[in-house]
Amino acid sequence: MATIKDVAELAGVSTATVSRVINQTAWVEPVTRERVEKAMRELNYHRNAAAIALAKRSGDMLGLLTGNLADPFFARLARGVEEVSRQQQFRLMVCSGGHDEGMEKSGLDFLINQGCEAIVVHASRLSEKELLRYAAHFPAMVVVNRYIAGMANRCVWLENSQAAKTATLHLLEQGHRCIACVTSDLPIIDRRERLEGYRQALAEYGITPDKSWVISVPFNEEGGERAAHQLLNCGIPFTAAVTFNDVMAAGIMRILHQQGITLPQQLSIVGFDDVVMARYLYPALTTMHYPVERMARCASQLAIQLFKGAIQRPSVNSFTADLVIRDSVLPPRNQCVNRQAPEL
Known part of the structure; x- marks a missing residue:
């Protein structure tokens, strides 16, 4: 060599x-x-990547690997990290992983090679094994929005299953029994955990959902629009839906409005995240408030503390989501969203 x-x-x-x-x-x-x-x-x-990183370190620098920066959820995540970097007088370097394994890996390598002393990582596609390998060589790396047992004291995560269960139970308590779950088409951990919570809530009411009740689409506005067409044409008399995030809910609502479907009279919707747009949709969206900015601040502070060697003892950094009730849920009436199905 x-x-x-x-x-x-x-x-x-x-x-x-x-x-x-x-x-x-x-x-x-x-x-x-x-x-x-x-x-x-x-x-x-x-x-040698490690040698380059060491050579480039010329001051306190915090790195952030995030998802799609065009998504309002990740804008909130970045805002929380930026707030801490300013308070701690760290320079901030940000790159996007785009929910793609290759992009996440190259983004993380880029931050390390640019000399970031501490890094907050949101990686939905990198394997646990790969993240543990990075963590072993980079002690000030903190993973946000994901729990990994081998580095639990360096993870900040949401109790996704419980949050999805709460959202579904809210609809069940209003009298809904045929509830669709509009979720991500990517095999990410959030999807699995939220589906688990959805099924747990239905099980408490003695309901076993058919696999066709789960609609998997891209988790953006276009994915929501695609899901709306499936809701309209699937032949199942859904009266309600829980969604993976608020932007998907917005896409669903747009198509249903265009098709003359009255919301929430014919379909009740519960979103997830509580981004700013949720309160300005029509009807205003009932959703699960994801405390992503608080989680981002926690992860940033933890990463900087690890870099400075200021951690006194391991902590558990799990967060919960709260139900925010607005106007997109009503008890079911005689009509459902599906025009092909008989009235309930």
Whole structure:
């Protein structure tokens, strides 16, 4: 394996010059830089990521790996992290994983290589094994919105199953019995846990949902629109639905309004997250308030404390979601959303 000394000899420069080219710590003549980079290519020289990260650390820097920044949920997550970084006088570097395993891995590598001393990670697709591997080499990394037993004291998570159960029970208590679950089409942990809570609530009322009651679509507005068409055309007399998030609920509501469906008289909806838009939908959306900003602040503070070695004892950082009752739920009446089904 080629070394930095080998590169220096082939390029005819000092090892210090090669180091400056690699780490971009000082200006190097373009001709010299080109010679060094050519030597690196010829020798197939691979830079050591840990060494680069160490070299680039020039002050307190907090990294955030998040999901889709266009999603209002992740905007709230980023806002909570930013608040702590300002308070602690840390610089903040943010990148998105896009709910894609490859992007999450490259994003995490990027933050480490840029010299982030502490990192808050929201990774829905990276495996537990992979995250544990990163955690073993990076002691100030904290995972948010996910529980991993092997690093529980460095996780900040939501009790997803209980939250989904609460949402479904609210509909059951209003008299609904045919309740759809509009969920993510990605095999993420949140999906599994919320489906578990949904089924637990139905079981308490002696209801075993058919698999067709679960509608799996992308968890964005377009996914919600797709779910609305399935609700209209599936032949099942749904009177209510719980959704994976509020933007999916918004997509459902848009299509149903277009089709002349009266909400909540013909379909009651409960969302999840309680993003700002939820209160401005028509009708205003009943939803589960996800304390994502508090969780983000907790995760950021924990990561910085770990970096500073200020942790006194392990803590349990689980959070619960609260039901926010607005106007999108009513007891079921004689009509349902499905135009193909008979009246109840």
